[in-house]
Amino acid sequence: MNAEFSARLKANIKKAGEYLKPISESGIRHLIDGEAVASISGATFDNASPIDNEIFCQVARGDKADIDRAAKAAAKAFPDWRAKPGKTRRDILHAIANKIEEHSEEIALLESVDSGQAIRFMQKAAIRGAENFRFFADKAPETANGLSLPTDGQMNYTIRASIGPVGIITPWNTPFMLSTWKIAPALAAGCTIVHKPAEWSPVTATLLAKLCHDAGLPPGVLNLVHGIGEEAGVALTRHPDIKAIAFIGESATGSAIMAQGAATLKRVHFELGGKNPCIVFADADLERALDAAIFMIYSLNGERCTSSSRVLIEKSIYPEFTERLAERARNIRCGHPLDPDTWLGPLIHPRHLEKVTSYFDLARQEGADILAGGKTPPTPPSPGNYVEATLFANANSGMRIASEEIFGPVLTAIPFEDEADALRIANDVRYGLAAYIWTSDVGRALRMSAAVEAGMVWVNSENVRHLPAPFGGVKQSGIGRDGGDYSFDFYMETKNIALATGTHRIPKIGA
Ligand code: NAD
Numbered sequence: 001m002n003a004e005f006s007a008r009l010k011a012n013i014k015k016a017g018e019y020l021k022p023i024s025e026s027g028i029r030h031l032i033d034g035e036a037v038a039s040i041s042g043a044t045f046d047n048a049s050p051i052d053n054e055i056f057c058q059v060a061r062g063d064k065a066d067i068d069r070a071a072k073a074a075a076k077a078f079p080d081w082r083a084k085p086g087k088t089r090r091d092i093l094h095a096i097a098n099k100i101e102e103h104s105e106e107i108a109l110l111e112s113v114d115s116g117q118a119i120r121f122m123q124k125a126a127i128r129g130a131e132n133f134r135f136f137a138d139k140a141p142e143t144a145n146g147l148s149l150p151t152d153g154q155m156n157y158t159i160r161a162s163i164g165p166v167g168i169i170t171p172w173n174t175p176f177m178l179s180t181w182k183i184a185p186a187l188a189a190g191c192t193i194v195h196k197p198a199e200w201s202p203v204t205a206t207l208l209a210k211l212c213h214d215a216g217l218p219p220g221v222l223n224l225v226h227g228i229g230e231e232a233g234v235a236l237t238r239h240p241d242i243k244a245i246a247f248i249g250e251s252a253t254g255s256a257i258m259a260q261g262a263a264t265l266k267r268v269h270f271e272l273g274g275k276n277p278c279i280v281f282a283d284a285d286l287e288r289a290l291d292a293a294i295f296m297i298y299s300l301n302g303e304r305c306t307s308s309s310r311v312l313i314e315k316s317i318y319p320e321f322t323e324r325l326a327e328r329a330r331n332i333r334c335g336h337p338l339d340p341d342t343w344l345g346p347l348i349h350p351r352h353l354e355k356v357t358s359y360f361d362l363a364r365q366e367g368a369d370i371l372a373g374g375k376t377p378p379t380p381p382s383p384g385n386y387v388e389a390t391l392f393a394n395a396n397s398g399m400r401i402a403s404e405e406i407f408g409p410v411l412t413a414i415p416f417e418d419e420a421d422a423l424r425i426a427n428d429v430r431y432g433l434a435a436y437i438w439t440s441d442v443g444r445a446l447r448m449s450a451a452v453e454a455g456m457v458w459v460n461s462e463n464v465r466h467l468p469a470p471f472g473g474v475k476q477s478g479i480g481r482d483g484g485d486y487s488f489d490f491y492m493e494t495k496n497i498a499l500a501t502g503t504h505r506i507p508k509i510g511a
Pocket of ligand 1: 169170171172173178196197198199227228229230232233234237248249250251253254256257260270271272273274304305405407433473477478
C-alpha cells in the first residue's frame, strides 16, 4: 500500500467513524408513519461490520406487531398518495434524488462499512440510487396511461391504477441501490410501502427512509421495519393489507414467499439468484472479453446477481484464456473496503464466508483445478471475512461448482466444443438471469442470444444497465420484469373500459 492510499484510507475511516457515531450511540429504529420507533416488544439485534465482525450498532427487531403497525400506516396513507397528481409525486421523487446526491459520501461510506463492498463501487451505487429516483420521477405523471383498443361499436381503453400498499424485501448485496430500484417505481406508481431490508446490512435503508421524509414524502407512504426474514419478513408477506410483494433475494426464499403469500393472494415480483454464463468464442475480441469476464465476477465482491460466475470458453483458446484469467485473478488483492484502491473487500458475514469457502474443498473433490485463490488471504487487511479472487478450471456442467450460485469472487471455467455444446452447457442450470456472449460472428450472436435461457443477454459487453430496458430472469432466477414501464405492470392494476359508440343490438331476454 503506498503512502497516498494509506492516507486516503485513514481519511475515509475517520469520516466513516463520524457518520457511524450517532448510529452506534442511539441504534437503528424502524420508521413507521413518519416516526422513528423502537419495536413494540423492545427487542433488538446486533449489527456487525464485515471489516472486523465487531458489533457497531443495535437494530430494532421487528415482528408481526410492528409489521401490522407499518402496514396499517401504509394503508391509511394510500388514498392520499394515490390521489396526488403525478407531477407532485414527480417533484417529491426528484427532491429525494437531490437529498441522495447531497448525502452520497455518507451513503457510500456507511454502505462500505455495513456491507464490506469496496468504496469505489459504493460511490457509484449511491449516485445510481439517485438516478433511479430521477428516472421514475419523470415517469410518475404518465403511470396511469393505457392503450386505446377500438373495435366495431365499442371503444375499449385501458387505464392503470396503483395496486395499493406493497411490501418490499431486499437483500444485503448493494442494499442501498437495490432499495432505490424497488422503492422509486412503487412511489411513482402511487403505492405506499412497507420495506423490510436485509438484517445483515440495515444501515443505508434507514438513511434512505430518513432522506425520503426529509425531502417531503408524507408520513406513512414509506415505512421501514427492520428484522429477521423468518419473523418480520414472513409477517409482511402474510399481511392482508399488503397487496403485492416485490422481493430480491435467494430463489429458495422466493419459493417460501410465494407459499406465505398464497392465503392472501399476493401478487409477487421476484429477482432471484443466478449462475450466469459468459460464453467466449475463439473469434471474439479476447482482450475485451477477458476484461469483462473479470469485471463481472470480481467486482462487488462477486456478491452480484448478474455476475459472470461461469465462463464458457471455446476449446481452441481454453488453455491460454484460462491462464490469462488466472494471472489477472492472482493480481486482485483483497483490501480494506474503505481504501479507494481496493477492488475486493470482505464478504458480508462469517456464515457467507463459510459458504463460499466450502466450495474450495468441493472443487477439489469434484476434480476441478484451482488456478487462482481458493483460500483466504494469509495477511488480510483487517480481521474480516476476506477471500481471494478464485478461479476453478477444467470444470464441467455436472459439477456443483458449475451449477450452484456461490455468490462470491469465484469463477468456474468450462471448456466447450462448438456452438451447440456452448448452448447446452449455458442452459444446463436451474437459473436464467443473465448471459454474456462474446463473438465477432453476428449470425452466431443472434442465434445464441435467442436460444440461451436468460432474461437478459449482453453481446460483446459486460452488464451495462439502461433504465428503460427490462431487468429480470427466467427459470428459477425470477418472475416479472423491472425497469421502464415494466415496473408499473407490477405496481399497478390495468383496468379496461368499454364504451358503446352507437346503439348495437342487445339481446332482449324476458321481453
Ligand atoms: P435472502 O433470500 O436470504 O434474503 C433476502 C431478504 O429476504 C432479506 O431481507 C431476508 O430477511 C428476507 N427473508 C428471508 N427469509 C424470508 C421469508 N421466509 N419471508 C420473507 N422474507 C424473508 O437473500 P440474501 O442472501 O440476502 O441475498 C442474496 C441473494 O439475492 C442471491 O441469491 C442473489 O442472487 C439474490 N439477488 C438477486 C438479484 C436479482 O436482481 N435477481 C439482485 C440482488 C441479489
